[in-house]
Amino acid sequence: MLVYFLSHVFLMTWHLRVVYLALPALILAGAVTIAELENMPLGEAVYFSFITGLTVGYGDIVPHTTVGRIVSVALGFVGILFTGLGGGCHCPYGSGSLE
Numbered sequence: 734m735l736v737y738f739l740s741h742v743f744l745m746t747w748h749l750r751v752v753y754l755a756l757p758a759l760i761l762a763g764a765v766t767i768a769e770l771e772n773m774p775l776g777e778a779v780y781f782s783f784i785t786g787l788t789v790g791y792g793d794i795v796p797h798t799t800v801g802r803i804v805s806v807a808l809g810f811v812g813i814l815f816t817g818l819g820g821g822c823h824c825p826y827g828s829g830s831l832e
Contacts, residue, residue: 756815760786763808770801781805786812 760782768778773794781794785808796802 752815752818756786756811759811759815760808763804763811766804767796767801770798770804771796782808785809788812788816 761779763786764775764779764782767773767781768775771778773781777794781796784791784794785805788809790809796805
């Protein structure tokens with residue numbers, strides 16, 4: 734049953750693969766940029782980028798340069814955009830299953 738459900742979801746959302754591949758790619762590109770701008774280890778930059786891009790924002794790591802802050806804001810907007818886009822594209826599929 735679970736395998737059928739997952740295969741059905743996968744087939745219904747195949748056209749959204751660009752969204753699901755673009756978000757991690759943009760977050761990782763932001764991580765490399767933040768690592769270079771802020772002189773922080775790549776692991777911390779990846780952590781910071783995912784936390785910022787997924788709009789959690791713990792505040793334990795913060796950018797100190799102006800360009801780093803601009804990249805952080807861009808990461809936040811990208812995260813909001815792709816989260817909304819992914820959710821919005823799934824809504825038409827979910828509404829039909831209730832009928």
